[in-house]
Structure formats: C-alpha cells, structure tokens
Amino acid sequence: MSTYAQHLAQLQRQAEAALARCGFDALLIASGVEKYAFLDDRPYLFQPNPHFKQWLPLTNVPYSWLLLRPGHKPRLVYYQPDDYWHVPPSDPSGEWVELVELIVIGEPGDALDHLKVPGRLAIIGEADAALGELKPNNPTELLNILHFARGRKTAWELEQMRAAQQRAVPAHRAARAAFLAGASELDIHRAYLAASGHTDRDLPYSNIVALNEHAAVLHYQYQDASPPPQSRSFLIDAGAQVNGYAADITRTWSAGDDRFDALLAAMEQAQLALVDEVRAGVDYRDIHLSTHRRVAAILAGQGIVKGMSAEAIVAERISSTFFPHGIGHLIGLQVHDVAGFMTDDSGTTAPKPEGHPFLRLTRKLEPEMVVTIEPGLYFIPTLLRQLRAGPHAGAVDWDAVDHLARFGGVRIEDDVVCRAEGQAPENLTRDAFAEVA
Known part of the structure; x- marks a missing residue:
C-alpha cells in the first residue's frame, strides 16, 4: 500500500472514531468558496479549508465537498465549471x-x-460555504x-513537507545570490519566486525580504523597489508548498x-543546539x-550587555528586548498549524510561560510532530528605547547596539521532525540545503 493510501486509511479511521465518539453519523467538509x-x-x-486538503492534494477547487461515512469510500463532489472567463479546475x-x-x-x-x-451530520467549513439546509x-x-491528531504527521505528509523544503531551498540560495549582487528587496523577491516556481498567489505566506534595518521588523511587509546605498545584511523568511503542505525557512x-x-x-551555533532539543517527551x-x-549568553558573550550573568539577563527580561517572539510553532497544512496549545484531544490547553505572550506552541513533543x-x-528601536529608559540601561554597550542596529537583526529558522524517544530529530531544512549543496 502506498504512503498516500495509508494516509487516507488513517484519516478514515480517525474520522470514524471521532464521529462515533461525538454522536454523528457522517462528516461533510466544504473546500470553501471564492x-x-x-x-x-x-x-x-x-x-x-485545511480539513479538505488534508484528505486530497487539491488546493484550488472551490465549491467542492467531501462526504465521509463509516464503512464507505470518501465521496468527493468535485466542482468543475464549463468556464471561459477563468481556467477551471483540471x-x-x-x-x-x-x-x-x-x-x-x-x-x-x-x-x-x-x-x-x-x-x-457534522459539517466543517466557513459559514459562507452553506448549501441549502447544509450549514456548517x-x-x-x-x-x-x-485538530489534536493533526499534530502528528503521516509518512505521506512528511514526504510532502520534505518536497516543500526541496522547493524552497534553491530559492533561498537564489535570493542570497541576488543580495550579494546588490539587488533591491523587490528584485530579491522576484529571484526567489523564479527559483521556487511559485508566484505570489501560491506562496504559503507572504515573503519577508528585509535588507539592513528592515530585518528588525519581525513581520516586515514591504519590498523596496530600489536598493539601499549599501546592503549590509539580509534577512529572508520565505517558504514553499507542495500539495498544500508548507515549508517555513528563515x-x-x-x-x-x-x-x-x-x-x-x-546565533547559528545556538540555533543548531536548540534543534537538538526537539525530542519526544x-x-x-x-x-x-x-x-x-x-x-542571554550571546548578549553577554558578545559584550552587548555587560556586568550581568546570562541568568540575570533573563530574569530581568532584558533578553525579551532582543528576542521578543516565540521560538516557533507547529507546521503542516497551515504555516502556523492548529492545536498548538492543546494537551489532549478534549480541548484542554497548556498555558504560555509567564511573561512570554507570543509563544504559539505549549505542547509536549511527540514523534512525527513537525515544529519550527x-x-x-x-x-528593535521601540524596544531599545524602553530598555534605554529603564533601570538596566547602564549595563548595555550602546555603542555596540548602535553599530549592530544598522544590520537590523538575526533570525534562523529550520523545520524539524520530532522522532521516536531516544532518536535525534530530523532537520528537514538542513537536509534540503545539504542535498542542494
């Protein structure tokens, strides 16, 4: 049996068990509407609808439906209009x-x-997908x-995610070459699209293409058409997708x-050490x-913060000035996949650590989970102004900060599979870069 057939069989078992547990006789999933x-x-x-594309490698079929019943093949109602204004589904x-x-x-x-x-009937979809008396x-x-089950990927899903990495990595290399050649953010983005085979329409998320100080904007949303007088640094957060499964690489x-x-x-050394912490349990x-x-250790070791231990830098929330977001999230059918806070399939959630409001994942890791x-x-100017006005301003080497602020910042992101207990994680991103190299 192929990995896709196994994937479909597993989804069928999960759906049947969920229907029985919740007292439903059938499940309808709407693909969505324009x-x-x-x-x-x-x-x-x-x-x-991500529930729809989990069953079928179809990402551009609006007005279609999936009917799931115990003991029956999945029924796909596939919308294919006779249309000359637009290209219909193939x-x-x-x-x-x-x-x-x-x-x-x-x-x-x-x-x-x-x-x-x-x-x-259980009907999954947005309200506007309603069809007569069939209302989500x-x-x-x-x-x-x-949602809780989606945290663990099937073998077929992992194949799609490896393929998404292999689509994204050559584009990252093309973007780096364009940066080193002095290209503008817009032209770097275009180089990425050309190398990935994507258009803006089918990227899994909008690319972050940030030169110099723009790298300090966590979700920088623009692309300057003109290059800066000097390109000092380049941060790119850009992905790809295959059959609806995403890669997310920075x-x-x-x-x-x-x-x-x-x-x-x-930061490269620290990131690799953190990847190695992705272990079952x-x-x-x-x-x-x-x-x-x-x-915090880097801030102290690089002399950016002086006279304080790494422990004190964390305790006094100074590290949060320089690292204000979460370490990552689940990834799969959605870039920020669902159920990141659930501790079980009843909906019980685990809280974020106190003082860390932007973390997107609080679960214990299990085999076949994929995380960033x-x-x-x-x-970041606004956070640095707060630090400069606070009680620990004297511990900061502001000359070093002013110099490094011209580069914006650093982010390094890999997509990582948690493996069975005792096994090292699978780094999808690094493996794809190694294959290209």
Missing part, C-alpha cells in the same frame, strides 16, 4: 482518484443532492479531536562586518525558555 472584495467583482486569493487525475467515489458537477448547487445522507456547524468536540546573511558576523555565527515551552538563556525552531536577536 470571496470577493467589498463592492467589487474581484475575488481574493482562494484559501482552501480533470481529476492522480492516485487519489481511485481511492474516492468521484462525482463531478458543473454548478455549485448541484452538490446538494449528492451530500444528503440520513442521520446527524463545526462541532467543537469533533474539531478538537481532529536565513540571515551578511555582506561582511566583523561584529555582525560574530553575532551571526553565535520534551515540553516545547522548555525549548523556548532555553532560547532565552542562549540569547527560529531563534532571533534583533535591534
């Missing part, structure tokens, strides 16, 4: 076709007759079960400066707190 800009006839980019093809009951329709309303089955009810108990590059290069090397919150200790590990050290 949405239009207010007072306009221009559609937004279609975003499929003819169904691929391994999945033989594993589902396929019904092709030409009008969205035609799906209704194929989805009416007796019994109590998104049962919380059932969603908790499905790299920081230097054009050459002894002090910034030393900081970059220290480890509380992800402990990795986040470990990151603060490592960042993305430590950062930044020189």
Whole structure:
C-alpha cells in the first residue's frame, strides 16, 4: 500500500472514531468558496479549508465537498465549471482518484443532492460555504479531536513537507545570490519566486525580504523597489508548498562586518543546539525558555550587555528586548498549524510561560510532530528605547547596539521532525540545503 493510501486509511479511521465518539453519523467538509472584495467583482486569493486538503492534494477547487461515512469510500463532489472567463479546475487525475467515489458537477448547487445522507451530520467549513439546509456547524468536540491528531504527521505528509523544503531551498540560495549582487528587496523577491516556481498567489505566506534595518521588523511587509546605498545584511523568511503542505525557512546573511558576523555565527551555533532539543517527551515551552538563556549568553558573550550573568539577563527580561517572539510553532497544512496549545484531544490547553505572550506552541513533543525552531536577536528601536529608559540601561554597550542596529537583526529558522524517544530529530531544512549543496 502506498504512503498516500495509508494516509487516507488513517484519516478514515480517525474520522470514524471521532464521529462515533461525538454522536454523528457522517462528516461533510466544504473546500470553501471564492470571496470577493467589498463592492467589487474581484475575488481574493482562494484559501482552501485545511480539513479538505488534508484528505486530497487539491488546493484550488472551490465549491467542492467531501462526504465521509463509516464503512464507505470518501465521496468527493468535485466542482468543475464549463468556464471561459477563468481556467477551471483540471480533470481529476492522480492516485487519489481511485481511492474516492468521484462525482463531478458543473454548478455549485448541484452538490446538494449528492451530500444528503440520513442521520446527524457534522459539517466543517466557513459559514459562507452553506448549501441549502447544509450549514456548517463545526462541532467543537469533533474539531478538537481532529485538530489534536493533526499534530502528528503521516509518512505521506512528511514526504510532502520534505518536497516543500526541496522547493524552497534553491530559492533561498537564489535570493542570497541576488543580495550579494546588490539587488533591491523587490528584485530579491522576484529571484526567489523564479527559483521556487511559485508566484505570489501560491506562496504559503507572504515573503519577508528585509535588507539592513528592515530585518528588525519581525513581520516586515514591504519590498523596496530600489536598493539601499549599501546592503549590509539580509534577512529572508520565505517558504514553499507542495500539495498544500508548507515549508517555513528563515536565513540571515551578511555582506561582511566583523561584529555582525560574530553575532551571526553565535546565533547559528545556538540555533543548531536548540534543534537538538526537539525530542519526544520534551515540553516545547522548555525549548523556548532555553532560547532565552542562549540569547542571554550571546548578549553577554558578545559584550552587548555587560556586568550581568546570562541568568540575570533573563530574569530581568532584558533578553525579551532582543528576542521578543516565540521560538516557533507547529507546521503542516497551515504555516502556523492548529492545536498548538492543546494537551489532549478534549480541548484542554497548556498555558504560555509567564511573561512570554507570543509563544504559539505549549505542547509536549511527540514523534512525527513537525515544529519550527527560529531563534532571533534583533535591534528593535521601540524596544531599545524602553530598555534605554529603564533601570538596566547602564549595563548595555550602546555603542555596540548602535553599530549592530544598522544590520537590523538575526533570525534562523529550520523545520524539524520530532522522532521516536531516544532518536535525534530530523532537520528537514538542513537536509534540503545539504542535498542542494
């Protein structure tokens, strides 16, 4: 049996168990509908329901439905209009076709007759996906079960995520070459798109392409069309996707400066050590707190903060000035995948560590979970102003900060698979870079 057939069989077992546990007879999943800009006839980019694309490698099929019942093949109602204004979904093809009951329709309303089955229905989708009397009810108990299970990836899902890395890595290398050649942020972005085979429409998230001080903006959202007079540093946070599964990779590059290069090397060493902490049974919150200790040690070791131990730098929240975000998140069907705070499939959650409001994952790690590990050290003007006005301003070498602030900051991010107890993690990102090299 292929890994995809195994994947589908596992999803069927999970769905049947969830339906029985929650008292439903069938599960309907809407792919989603096209949405239009207010007072306009221009559609937004279609975003499929992640529950739909978990079953089928279909990311651009609005108005389609999936019907799941115990003891039956999945029924796919596939919307394929006869359209000359836009390119319609392609003819169904691929391994999945033989594993589902396929019904092709030409009008969205035609799906209704194929989805009416007796019994109590769980319907997953946005409210605007409603079809006649079939209105999404998104049962919380059932969603908790499905979301919690998504934390652990099947063999087929891991294959898609490795392929997404292999699509993203050559693009990261092309972006670095464009930076070193003096290109603008916009032209670096274009180089990334060309090398990845993506367009802006099908990236898993908007690329962060940041030169110099722009690297201090955590979610920098623009791309300057003109290069700066001097390109000192370059931070790129950019991904790719394959069959709806995402890669999320960040790299920081230097054009050459002894002090910034030393900081970059220290962060690289720390990031690799944090990756090695991704082990079955480890509380992800402990990795986040470990990151603060490592960042504090770098601040002390690089002479950015003086006269304080790493422990004191963390205790006094100075490390949070330079590392204000979380160490990472679950990744898969969504870049920031669901159920990051759940401790079990009933919906019980684990809190974030006190004083760390931006952490997106508080679960204990299990085999086949995929997480990002993305430590950062930044020189963010608004946070630095608060530090300068506070009681620990005298411990900071402000000349060093002023020099390094011209480079914005450092972030390094890999996508990492937790393996069985006692086994080292699988670094999807580093493996893909090694293959290209």
